[in-house]
Amino acid sequence: MKRIKFLGSSCALAFFMIFQISGCSLFAPKVALQKVIVDVEPRANNDTPLPLDFVAVAEEFLHAPYLWGGKTSLGLDCSGLVQVALQAAGHACPRDSDMQEMALGKLSSLGDLRRGDLVFWKGHVAMARDGKTLLHANAYAMAVAIENATEAIARIKAAGSEVTSVKRI
Helix, strand or coil: CEEEEECCCCCCEEEEEEEEEEECCCCCCEEEEEEEEEEECECCCCCCECCCCHHHHHHCCCCCEECCCCEECCEECHHHHHHHHHHHCCCCCCCCHHHHHHHCCEECCHHHCCCCCEEEECCEEEEECCCCEEEEEECCCCEEEEEEHHHHHHHHHHCCCCEEEEEEC
16 A cells, blocks of 8 residues: 555545556456555645645656556556646646647746646647656657656657747646
């Protein structure tokens, strides 16, 4: 059983079930059901809960398979990963990356990349884990993966796509 802190709800304690791929064969994928206890942690100076780190939510999907249109740990795409993570943190979030780019955050830059920044390309989105790494569901790795930001941006550029914006949530 994993324990994670949930910082974005007024409930004292919530239970969530997260499916996590524990192994896979061609004909019979093994799926483990994992119980996650989620605590609500109020701020030290008042009762208003802190916002949940949506990147930490997304990191729980690390190595989940890439599936275009997917939104679960059995398979998800880049915008599905962002939507699930932001919604778990209490933020409204559209489904597709082009709508996410239009609706979310304030403009920032690659030179000032921070945890939680969203990096957009035409048809793709990744989130910054820090100033040097990105987390995204992608067809290159065919999974949710962590990549060096500079290398991922260069690889995607070589495939014909430039970064269109960086947004800070």
